[in-house]
Amino acid sequence: MSSLGRMGAEVLLPDSPDYELARRAAIPRFQDVRPQAVARCHTAADVADAIALARRDGLPVAVRSGGHCFAGRSSTDGLVIDVRPMRSVFVSSGLVTVGAGARLGEIYDELDGQGLTIPAGCGPDVGISGLTLGGGLGILGRSHGLTSDHLLMAQVVLADGSVVECDEHHDEELFWALRGAGGAGFGVVTTLVFGTLPAPDATSFHLEWPRTEAAALLKAWQDWSPAAPDELAASLLVKPGGAHLIGAMLGGESDTANLLDQLVARAGADPQSAVLRHASYREAKRRLAEIGDETAEGAEEGHPFIRSEFFRQPLPGDAVAALVEHFYEDTATGQSRELDLTPWGGAYNRIRPEATAFAHRDERFLLKQAVVVDPGADAEDARRWLERSWELAHPWGSGGVYPNFPEPDLDRWAEAYWGGNRERLLKVKAAYDPDGVFSSTR
Numbered sequence: 219m220s221s222l223g224r225m226g227a228e229v230l231l232p233d234s235p236d237y238e239l240a241r242r243a244a245i246p247r248f249q250d251v252r253p254q255a256v257a258r259c260h261t262a263a264d265v266a267d268a269i270a271l272a273r274r275d276g277l278p279v280a281v282r283s284g285g286h287c288f289a290g291r292s293s294t295d296g297l298v299i300d301v302r303p304m305r306s307v308f309v310s311s312g313l314v315t316v317g318a319g320a321r322l323g324e325i326y327d328e329l330d331g332q333g334l335t336i337p338a339g340c341g342p343d344v345g346i347s348g349l350t351l352g353g354g355l356g357i358l359g360r361s362h363g364l365t366s367d368h369l370l371m372a373q374v375v376l377a378d379g380s381v382v383e384c385d386e387h388h389d390e391e392l393f394w395a396l397r398g399a400g401g402a403g404f405g406v407v408t409t410l411v412f413g414t415l416p417a418p419d420a421t422s423f424h425l426e427w428p429r430t431e432a433a434a435l436l437k438a439w440q441d442w443s444p445a446a447p448d449e450l451a452a453s454l455l456v457k458p459g460g461a462h463l464i465g466a467m468l469g470g471e472s473d474t475a476n477l478l479d480q481l482v483a484r485a486g487a488d489p490q491s492a493v494l495r496h497a498s499y500r501e502a503k504r505r506l507a508e509i510g511d512e513t514a515e516g517a518e519e520g521h522p523f524i525r526s527e528f529f530r531q532p533l534p535g536d537a538v539a540a541l542v543e544h545f546y547e548d549t550a551t552g553q554s555r556e557l558d559l560t561p562w563g564g565a566y567n568r569i570r571p572e573a574t575a576f577a578h579r580d581e582r583f584l585l586k587q588a589v590v591v592d593p594g595a596d597a598e599d600a601r602r603w604l605e606r607s608w609e610l611a612h613p614w615g616s617g618g619v620y621p622n623f624p625e626p627d628l629d630r631w632a633e634a635y636w637g638g639n640r641e642r643l644l645k646v647k648a649a650y651d652p653d654g655v656f657s658s659t660r
Contacts, residue, residue, distance in 0.1 A: 226263055226264045226267055227259045227264035227268055228258040228303075229255055230255065230256040230258065232252065243286075243290065243292055243293045244286045244343075245290065245522065246519060247290065247523075251290065251293040251295060252295060256298045257297060257298065257299050258300045259301050260304065261304075261408075262373060265299060265408055266375050266381065268297065269375065273377075278296035279297055279299060279656060280298050281301065283302060283345040283346070284345025285302075286343075287624065288623060288624055289626045291624065301317075301318040302319035306320070312334070312413065314328070314329060315411045316410050316411075317408070318347040318406075318408050318409065320346050321343055322339060322341060322343075322344045322345075323343065326342070326503060327500070330499075333417050335414065335415055335500075337359055337364065338354050339355065341510065347410065348401070348622070349622065350366050350397075351399075351621075352400065352621035353365065353620065353621055355560060357420070357465060357466045357502075357506070358468075360450070360563060360564030361449055361468060361564060362565050363565040363568070366397040366576060369411070370385060371383060372384055372385075372407050374407050374408070375405055375406045375408060377651045377652075395643055395647075396575070398574050398575035398577070398621060398636070399575035399576070402647065403651060404646060404656065405650060417500065418499055419497065420497070420499050420502040421474040421497075422466045422495050422497070423493065424462065424491075425463040426489055426490055426491045426492075429461070431461060432461045432545070433543075435454060435463070436456065436461070436533075438485035439485075440533060440583060441484065442481045443481070444561045449467055449469055450468075451465045452561060453560050454557075455558050456545060456557035457554075458546075465506075466502050466506060471496045474496075478492070478494075519592070520553075521590065522589070523588065523600060524589075524625065525604055526585065526586040526620050528585075528616045529615050530582050530616050533611060534614070537611060537613075541607065542557075545607065552591060553590065553595060553596075553599070553603075555588070555603065556587070556588045557585065558587075558588065559584070559585050560584040561582075561583050562578075562581040562584060571639070572638065575643060577635075577636050577637035577638060578616075578637070580616075581618065585615075589601075618634060619634040621636070
């Protein structure tokens with residue numbers, strides 16, 4: 219490991235003062251993984267040097283741009299290539315060029331000064347690279363598509379240390395693969411260029427119902443939200459305390475209220491609280507991030523376990539009832555459960571499944587089932603609940619899994635993440651990483 223000292227990157231060994239902070243992933247479940255070294259990379263050349271070291275010493279590699287991977291693939295006991303120092307954001311001529319370590323909040327703030335934005339999520343600390351390479355959903359998704367649909371160019375350091383800039387006309391197959399399957403490990407992305415959109419005003423909303431109405435809300439939501447106008451993005455969260463409808467509409471408060479009234483009528487249950495707020499797009503994003511923090515019970519310190527699946531048809535009434543009944547029965551201490559339903563359709567589905575590596579273009583909604591376990595609590599009990607909950611809904615699922623909700627123990631994971639694009643992705647992998655340097659990052 220003496221060769222580490224000759225790298226241009228800032229290299230942290232276990233005896234380095236900043237090692238403990240640098241090695242820790244954002245997901246608490248994986249914070250005990252101890253890499254042999256963390257290479258903080260400021261340039262593509264730093265990344266190339268880190269890859270060369272890993273290959274020379276036979277070290278497994280993990281690439282970290284945010285560290286929020288639910289499967290822990292941004293951590294390793296080998297070498298972490300940390301691109302978080304690359305956080306530049308530059309806006310010009312309707313394009314935004316960002317370093318691979320930039321956070322959503324930083325990008326939104328820079329774009330907001332010019333009245334622009336990109337379709338992406340709300341969490342300000344989420345890394346742009348991981349989000350984009352797995353697709354990227356958000357409140358603009360139903361009207362403008364995935365974050366990856368707006369990617370125009372990416373700079374990538376390959377396994378042999380060479381640097382390429384890929385787009386629709388250069389290294390086209392690599393560019394195709396990065397838009398939805400970049401986490402499969404074709405190289406290390408260091409720069410991304412996106413097309414932007416005018417930032418619209420939006421009305422954010424947060425409605426709450428007691429747990430007794432959760433089944434009625436879920437049943438009504440799955441018929442209402444995916445079929446609503448593309449301007450509306452309304453997610454449903456079933457939590458221990460009840461049901462939450464959270465989202466935004468690209469429109470005024472009155473139009474938003476009228477659409478929400480349709481859901482209330484379908485469910486036959488008035489919310490116990492409802493807050494609507496019309497504001498600039500940036501302010502709406504901030505508000506939704508605040509709501510997310512308020513409803514994230516135990517997520518900050520606990521260990522999350524998730525399962526997700528896309529659906530092309532509504533769950534029948536008896537399945538909804540069984541799912542909600544199982545959700546609320548025998549809740550063990552030290553754990554917090556969640557059903558998180560995200561509407562699909564709209565612009566998400568207006569691109570052919572084979573046009574990019576992101577294959578989930580015919581779906582109606584996405585269901586993420588999660589349980590967060592307190593440190594020291596019984597994780598096996600929580601995982602048994604999660605598996606049974608998934609089994610109750612799975613017969614009506616499409617089998618597709620959102621790549622940004624990876625599952626370490628997922629069967630037939632390549633088909634689940636990438637569907638009919640699997641064989642083409644294997645060819646891209648063989649062409650750009652024939653020795654499997656990045657195989658651990660899938």
